[in-house]
Amino acid sequence: MEGPEGDLDKAVRLAGLRAMLRRLEQGSVAADRPPLVFGLPSIDDALGGGLSLGCLHEIVAAVEGDDAATGFCAALLGRLAADSKPILWIGHELYAPGLLAFGLDPGRLITVDPSRPADRLTAMEEGMRCSALAAVLCESDLLDLTAGRRLQLAAEAHGVTGLLLCRQPPPSAGQGTGRASAAVTRWRIAAAPSAARRVGSAQGSSGGSVGGPPLLGRPRWRVELLRCRGGRTGEWLVEWRDETGDFALAAALCDGSAAPARNDILQWDIARQAADGTG
Amino acid sequence: MVVAVDRRATAAGLRPGLPLADARALAPDLAVRPADPEGEAATLARLAEWCGRYSPWTAVEAAEDGTGAGYGAGLWLDVTGCAHLFGGEAALLDDLLGRFRRWGYAARAALADTPGAAWALARFKDGAAGGETIDDTLTTGPGGSVVLVPGGARAALAPLPVAALRLAPEVTEGLDRLGLRRIVDLYPIPRATLVRRFGPSPGLRLDQALGCVAEPISPRPPAADLVARLIFAEPILHIEGLTEGLRRSTAELCRVLTAAALGARRLELALYRVDGGVRRARIGTSRPTRDPAALQRLFAERLEDLDLGFGIEAMTLTALEVAPLPALQLGLAGRQGAPLGTPADDALAPLVDRLGNRPGLAAILRFGPRESHLPERAVAAKRALDPGASGVWHPMPPRPSRLLARPEPVEVTALLPDHPPVLFRWRARLHRVARAGGPERIAPEWWRAPRQDASSDVIRDYFQVEDEDGRRFWLYREGSEGAGRWYLHGLFA
Structure with missing residues (x-):
């Protein structure tokens, strides 16, 4: 009975169990799947190569009424949507043309806006079980461990990436990592003052129109990686460059004039300054 | 007034239409229940629906079918092509009757070539003897159902009283006075005579019962063959x-x-x-x-x-x-x-x-561009799988990632009339503007007739502003010049 076949069988099963444990510990489902790369070495290193796909990520807004987290999510989804699969966005008051600037084609989105929180999460789970989707984004409150685990399992089973966007930060979260979660990463995104655009030197360093405030620079976000399974936490000041569609570290761009100015608002203000300045 | 009676009351000589006092005089220990026509109609409708298990074609008898004449309420079932599923016509009817009796209804059922004949047989032919062929034209099932042999209507109806033709009571009485008590008595009478005396109803009902004239029945739910x-x-x-x-x-x-x-x-x-x-x-x-x-x-x-x-x-x-x-x-x-x-x-x-198909999740949409420069009209929400739901997005000036369903009024402080505000208060929070871009002037759509006091019919000047924390908002001032009201319309990421 206990022949060599039995031992072999046992060894195979043991190896299988070990592999399963390893997978559970690491939490990286798709080891064969390349992660989503930010293009910023410091962030990618902290994540251990990039944002792993086919799992659940939480993105929390720092303050209510701060929509920087939406831009961050749209930028991630825009990069993720390269394989032409659609994305389910369970959102509210989302404005499609505003997503274009973050490299996300609104035509790739299907969207639904249930009013009840439970319905939103139902829709999210249904989406996570549909392999035809690249990703599901759900605007919701933070989940407890059980609900998050359920979504995480759905993501692992079907390879759909889930983003949970929490636009209203939980009051208890404070500065720390907040509650326990089944998600692989948790981010906190806050808007940060943009760099001055130095144009129209006639107006000096302010760069604005006469008597008015200075012009807008590129969107800047304070990106905090609060928790990351298999990686490090960190905090970065990131700028979104819509003309090239990638992230840049703000520290590396002290000089705002490095990139070509193609912001439309900027163009108009130059025209406006010309009119005001001469008049 | 007595509306309906059961078998024992009938035996005691009670009839529908009798005043209640007379009824009590005839049977002092009479058990009386108030009539509930609406409840009965609802129950009948429910039963008709339930009969859908036998045939998709079910209907409640309408009042003009004689229900009002004191012969009880009834249901129509067209079982054409369904009977073999239940082991034959008699078996189907016996099954039906058995279930009704178990629920406490005194039910009778008959199956015939025409609705009229079925109506007559169900009410005037008692199949309770059961189990064998009564005569050449009728068979009865063990459960008391009556099934007419195809083509036997004329012979089977002949011995029944004329009331079996679904006639109004006064017509029945009139026929009775002339000695025309059975349907067979009507067969030899010329139609013209009948019509002259009693109107068209006896002739019509006779033809309907015998299948000479078609009688359509409207099924309760639309019958489907899929x-x-x-x-x-x-x-x-x-x-x-x-x-x-x-x-x-x-x-x-x-x-x-x-x-x-x-x-x-x-x-x-x-x-x-x-x-x-x-x-x-x-x-x-x-x-x-x-x-x-x-x-x-x-x-x-x-x-x-x-x-x-x-x-x-x-x-x-x-x-x-x-x-x-x-x-x-x-x-x-x-x-x-x-x-x-x-x-x-x-x-x-x-x-x-x-x-x-989940309640609460009705609209699954996809965004498509629409030819309009008004921000709230520039997006067309289409059903997710409609063809042509996507389109080409034309480049446009910076647009927010969130657009409020209704622009919210804000209090602002602006130093110069054509400049963005220096301060504004939105949702009870004060924001100090650090940077701004604009204005972008968005005029009403000229191809629409202007309406009074519609916000889409006023020129708006939009400003993209950033407060000291870096948060970005989309504000606009209503009206072409100077001191218009300010609104917050969207949030930038």
């Missing part, structure tokens, strides 16, 4: 049994749909409960489908919400709305039933259906 019907040997009490039944029903229906080159858009599952109730679940699909697995999944979620009561004894699955589905692509992986289309949409259809 039905899969399943009768269970024993009442199903558990969801597992129903799931298996559902699997068979969907397979059966999809087979019918495939043969007809159709796909279902709307379906209804009806569960017939042992206690006479019917539970229904309806689903819709985003595109015509005849994929049994997909349909089964859609219904499976609804099954859990349905109250099974004391058990389900039959189920019908009906395709209420269908659309042509000719081209059939057999996928390599064996997926079947999806029409040719974009692969991404095909793969999405099951998801859209699952979401769309």
